Amino acid sequence: MFSIQVQNQREWLKANYFRDPAKMLYLASEEVLLQQGRENRRIFLVREGSLKGKVKTAQQTEYEMFMAKPGDFVGIPSFFHPNHLSLSTTVAIEDCVLSYMDEETPAIHSPRGDTLEQQFMGVILEEWSHRQFMIHHLHKERESMITHMMEVRRMASLGELSAGIAHELNNALSVLSSASRSIYQIVIRYLKDTPKKLRVFEESFQSGRILSSREMRDRQKTLEKLRTIDEASARQLSRTSLKIETIAELLQSGLTFQEIIDTNEMGLRLHDMELVSKQSAHVVQSMRTLGAPRPADRSDTSIKQVIQNSLHLLSGDLKDVTVEEVYCETDPHLMVSATELVQVFVNLIKNARDALIQDRIQNPVIMIRLESTEETIFISVIDNALGIAAENLPNIFSPSFTTKKMGLEFGLGLGLGIVKKIVQSYDGRIEVDSSPKGSCFKVCLPRKKF
């Protein structure tokens, strides 16, 4: 209602005060109409072209306060203000035609009132609210720009930090893994004259900790029944990775309990050292990918092999999950970095596994499917957990988003961010399909000719 009245009033003002052909002004593009802080005793009506009003603050920053288009008035605040000083510098954006009125223009009788102030009141108020809206809008824009910049800065410093940590940890890890390698070889040399011990050592080093605590207790009971073995030895022997028949065989061949136990323990411990240095290297690698992207070495890689390697890396985590692998008949290859792609699958499989555990699924199944067409290779990781909450779905790929409250490496919310980054670097994409019956992450990698 108000704006209709103002609109009518505007038309009335234009028709009555801006029709003097002598009071017309032509501005070329970039010509200045009003200068901030200078006196102005005219009201202009834009007939053609457009202008913008800029304000310079005391801190010398400049921002845009308004735009004036044909039909708009310019100069109202300074015209009516007792000091007549312009609030902004008004510049033509393009060639403009303006009409104006000044203090000599006589006020015409109107039902709204006989003074110019009364007659222009609606327009003044409207002008003011326009400007206020504009400032509000600018403020919002700046706010979101700052948020964005802070996010960028945060990611950059996270990147620097992780690159620094990665460097330090990699040094330490190289020492650890080369030391364990070297001890392994020395032990092999030491044991070469005692083939039975060598066998115990090699077997335990290869197998690692295959027995669960429960299985070890069962073995202890079996061994205790042998009578020839005392309780303490039975307990220690039960903890070795050796088969009971092998233990019996070794004892018969003259090795002592302690020899078997120590040699086995040595193999297991070295196995653990190798395993954890590999795991840590993997964590470091993930951090580094996020931090400082470096072009990885790409080579002709079997995708099936990469999937199998990823599953192997996770074998410890997947012991309670049924893994179904479905491969297409062809064995598709791509020019990729196997290390990078392993990270993609490890992250996706690990997420699936975590979801299955978090949702306490009775028969947890992860299906991995490899499909291939002439243009694209598809790898899907499908779980039968309860799916991703609809409100979380838009955020899952953004860095620092996580639903996992526990854990260090897996709670930073870096996982899917890395996955997306790597897949995009191969011009690929990820499709996510999630329902309360499970989730499917489908990685699509284009087959490119190089």
Add this chain to the structure above:
Amino acid sequence: MKAPVIICVDDQREVLAALYEELDSIKGVRVVDCESADEALEQIHELLDGGEWIALVVCDQIMPGTKGVEFLSYLKANQIVPGLKTVLLTGLATQEDTIRAINQARVSHYIAKPWDSEYLLKTVKSLLTEWILEAGLNHQDYPDLIEPDTLYSLICGE
């Protein structure tokens, strides 16, 4: 002398084995290792039924299924093992976990991973010393389990 039992719980086998070996180096205790809180609870009931003395539980926080603090809170609230000492061993705990560890589970001690071997053994022996005295046992029967400073302050402090 009956050997007091220490139960250690960690879901990662390699860590559990390392922890087991550390604790097993103490003469005169029996160490039972478990890969989950559920398994530990089952073992606790079995050991109690067999008339064993459970002195201490050393438990990891971050495990699939029941978390360390949840498990220790359960043991505390239900008084499953009277006089039990508990250690929470963790690589990372949120502030919320830590608050619950103190207020609900009333853990006797909190040790960060990676643990320092000497510190772990000293802490465990110190708790075993407390347990022995609280159980009304004669500390002279358990020379290998006694942490001298703790013994001194407990006897002279009172």
